[in-house]
Amino acid sequence: MLLIDKYAYMNRWQHIHPIEKMVFTFFLMLFSLTVKDTLVSLITFTVMSAFTILGAKIPFKYYFKLLLVPSFFLLSSMLTILISVSSNHSLSPSSLWTTEFLGFHIFITENSVETAIQLFFTVLSSISCLYFLTLTTPIHDILHVLRKLKVPALLIELTEITYRFIFVFLETSLKIHQAQNSRLGYFTVKQSIHSLGLLVSTLFVHVFQRSKELIIAMNSRCYTEDIKLLEGEYSFSKRNWVLIGLISFSIVSVYIQFGGSLNG
Incomplete structure (x- = not known):
């Protein structure tokens, strides 16, 4: 049996209704993917990771190893966004770094840095949401x-x-x-x-x-x-629904008040 499957059956929150966990997971994930805000993604990642490690009692070392699994694909995607190649000699004034190789200009702009950072935190928050669901729900x-x-x-x-x-x-x-x-x-x-x-x-x-x-x-x-x-056999919990509503409302409120503050 895979450890990820073992923890799904033996975690602290295994008796919570799966609908509650799925609603909570997919709302935060879809909201984070929709707004693509760095602050929202960072809060989502922190909340879901805390619930997975501290709430469901998933070992931190194992959770960290799982986060490393998609790191190669995430870093390769970030590099393609971060680094631009052009044969045009007139570079953008917003270029932060540039070099020349075989007649081509390789450079990094402010926009590419912002987009790469935004991508990193958005993907990370989505991964933390899915890991929370798979590690706590069979x-x-x-x-x-x-x-x-x-x-x-x-x-x-x-x-x-x-x-x-x-x-x-x-x-x-x-x-x-x-x-x-x-x-x-x-x-x-x-x-x-x-x-x-x-x-x-x-x-x-x-x-x-x-x-x-x-x-x-x-x-x-x-x-x-x-x-x-x-x-x-599961039963719904009013306390869990209230907690889901409060956390969701708080993250939406943070986006309305501070949305875009970390994106530029």
């Missing part, structure tokens, strides 16, 4: 809420099966890698490339076979294009 509870929202059954089933096969992929790849490593399959660079190719091809065949076995097992149990799962 996947089947999320899918039950989606069923109540009349999301197409086909999309929900694909999500369930995809989620199930994540564990199949990880378990199979780990066993193959351990077997290869015990036979010095990664002793040299050439052997590593060859072993990695064998791992990928074997993994594809094995997972394809497991998928066929899954279809046979589902059909033998009278599968009728709808996967039934037991729904957990």
Whole structure:
């Protein structure tokens, strides 16, 4: 079992109604993505991280490692926005840094810095919202809420099966890698490339076979294009709804009063 799945079932807030957590999560995330305000994104990230670490008691080290996962994609996106390349010799007066390479001007402007900072905090706040939901709510509870929202059954089933096969992929790849490593399959660079190719091809065949076995097992149990799962017993809390309303209202009020103050 993945740690992220383990914490979803064993965190301090596992008994809170999933609708409450989903409403809170998606409101803050969508509001942050809509206004694209640095201050709002920073507050959202702080609030959601505090709820995840201090409220749900998710270990800080593990949460920090999760934040590092999308860092490569975020930094690469920021670099493409931050750095501009032009063959025109007339540079913008707002250029903060410039250099020349092979006849091209490479420069950074004030606008690109502001846009990169805005992107960084907006993405970070969205990630913190999604991590809060996934670390505090089991996947089947999320899918039950989606069923109540009349999301197409086909999309929900694909999500369930995809989620199930994540564990199949990880378990199979780990066993193959351990077997290869015990036979010095990664002793040299050439052997590593060859072993990695064998791992990928074997993994594809094995997972394809497991998928066929899954279809046979589902059909033998009278599968009728709808996967039934037991729904957990939850109750709504007035205190939680009041807290959600107060935090949402406070963040909206901060945006109305101070919106754009950190963006320039």
